[in-house]
């Protein structure tokens with residue numbers, strides 16, 4: 102089965118507001134599975150349905166603490182603030198310092214349609230906020246206080262088969278990446 106394609110940059114689907122899912126059934130479960138497959142393949146830590154061209158309020162997140170598949174997620178409370186570097190699978194080569202709440206509580210339906218609450222802080226809180234923003238057509242560049250664009254000038258022709266992590270995870274910034282791109286190994290591999 103072909104992987105879901107991740108839409109990028111100024112693709113209008115990224116700016117659409119996702120519609121709530123009315124019923125969580127087999128089709129939704131299959132889509133969530135396809136989304137997580139696309140996320141893992143892209144070495145991401147989160148993916149929202151609009152990024153794969155789907156107009157539904159669904160996200161998947163895995164910051165290394167297990168996969169979360171969330172339907173109709175909403176932030177019901179938040180606390181504190183923290184600014185950190187963030188990237189997005191839909192905006193490869195771009196980074197931004199993004200202020201976010203430090204802790205959030207999210208209410209959603211799980212893949213079985215049961216109501217669930219997720220409390221996250223740090224990287225998980227950041228990923229949840231980033232992905233839920235996607236459902237409202239909001240990208241991290243809308244909130245970033247500074248943006249870094251990784252120049253790809255000298256013919257990366259031969260680099261097509263490289264792991265995206267090289268470009269997204271560790272190239273542009275020495276900081277651990279947040280948001281949707283996978284965090285680099287803590288305390289190692291920070292410099293090239």
Ligand code: NI
Nearest residue numbers: 189190191281
């Ligand atoms: Ni994103």
